[in-house]
Amino acid sequence: MTKMQYCEGILAAFEYVMENDPRCLAIGQGLWSPWYVGRSMDGLDKKFGKNRVIDTPVSEQATTGIAIGAALNGYKPIVIHPRMDFMILATDQIVNQAAKWRHMLGGATSPAMVIRGIVNRGGEQGAQHSQALHSWYAHIPGLRVVMPATPADARDLLIAAVQSPDPVLYIDDRWLYELEDDVPPPCDVDLSSLGPQLLRDGSDLTIGAASYSTRLALDAAQALHTHGVSCAVVDARVLNPFDPGLLRQSVRRTGRLLAVDGGWETCGFAGEMIAAVVEGVEPRDLRTKPARITLPHAPAPTSKPLEAAYYPTVSDIVEMALSMVAEGK
Structure with a gap:
């Protein structure tokens, strides 16, 4: 068992999947920043290169669309939205594209990808920067939705999400980032076998x-x-x-x-x-x-x-x- 904070669990998951699968890449806003996504992605661009940890311009829809295309071509992308509020701009890509491809194509293909939406509220940020919209997306068939509450699940649910054949929305909460607990070594887990x-x-x-x-x-x-x-x-x-x-x-x-x-x-x-x-x-x-x-x-x-x-x-x-x-x- 290792003492690990919630944000460190997320970082450990990125390291695990990127070390074990060269098809895995991260794409989104602020990924090279020391503060934009907390400490949850520290040093990944230096360890794996900026061709696999891709910091993008501010265009949620375009970034998510690129990730869907990459997934349909055999990559395992994780697209990061530092605020769920602005992930709304990519809802067409998430709901009408990623969640629907398998159904519309008779199971012949599916964008196996992860959309990471971060809940970031409090600190007097107000109505447009404080929303947790998990219920919206949990309503959509074809889109798996996970929300870790512990450091172990912050790591293991992300690993399972990356390895899932389905599109997965992974939602983490910055109010949990400093939470610390004992965490066992990582392992591969079938997301479809997990539940409450x-x-x-x-x-x-x-x-x-x-x-x-x-x-x-x-x-x-x-x-x-x-x-x-x-x-x-x-x-x-x-x-x-x-x-x-x-x-x-x-x-x-x-x-x-x-x-x-x-x-x-x-x-x-x-x-x-x-x-x-x-x-x-x-x-x-x-x-x-x-x-x-x-x-x-x-x-x-x-x-x-x-x-x-x-x-x-x-x-x-x-x-x-x-x-x-x-x-x-």
Whole structure:
């Protein structure tokens, strides 16, 4: 086991796939910058050359289109979008091209590529620089969507995504970059075999989450322990295709579900988790109705005090959880 930060896990994944597959290349904005993508790609251009780590002009659609073409010609590109907000400009390429080729061509070919979208919010950046749009893309058939919450998954989900025969949207969150944990040696894993993971078991309440929301859930579960509440935490990890089996299994035991998500409530992933559980467990298995914690239905504010009220916190989760446990006794 090696101590590794989340951003170091991403860097380790790039090193692993680029060392082991000469077809693998990275393309996107700011890849030669010491700060643009955090420390997640430090030194890759020097180690592998600027013909494999390609810093591009600011054109999200063109960059993604180039990566799709490269994938269809046998390369394994990772296209990097330093902000998901501006990845919207490449949505036609992602949704209408990458996700559709296999279906439209009868399975004869598929752009095996990774689109890396980075969630970068807070710091008074405001409405156009703070969005986590995972629910949008998880809606699309043909596009795998993964969101790592731990340093190990930051590395291993990216390795699995690069080795997948399908286009994969890999979403990392800069609020997790300093998170540190013990990580085992890397290995090749079939992405289609991966799904949700039980990070903490419990008997009173199940929290379903993904990415940074999983970190909030784990911290809340630790706080709830001091209140005598045993809380399970299920990390979704793979949002599309989403396998609700583990979440349902946990809720059958606890009788309560709290879905926590860093997106908005309407048509969001928290609602998807709740629907998947309600459709798959018997009403008698639920001690109380499911609940969710999401962003307020408003664009992100620029003011620091308003940001503090806008983003969900550990205290919000603890308060809601205690209310649910008291109601369901």
